Amino acid sequence: MVPGVQAFRELLLLMQTAEFIANERLCCPFLGLAVELEPEGGPLWLRLTGHDGVKPFIKAEIGAALNDTVAHAAHFR
Helix, strand or coil: CCHHHHHHHHHHHHHHHHHHHHHHHHHCCCCEEEEEECCCCCCEEEEEECCCCHHHHHHHHHHHHCCHHHHHHCCCC
């Protein structure tokens, strides 16, 4: 892949993630949200945290939309 195209895709993904976080903070202030970017072009992870009871809420809201890798990492599947 062309380096400039990869950088653009990563920037777009990061901007979309930032927009998602901004919206989630408005509707779900009980969630903690953090972005983690792995080195050498690795994946972007969005970490969702909170008090007891948050994990079932997250699973109910977005669990079905997650790919298998993410769902397994979150212990949803």
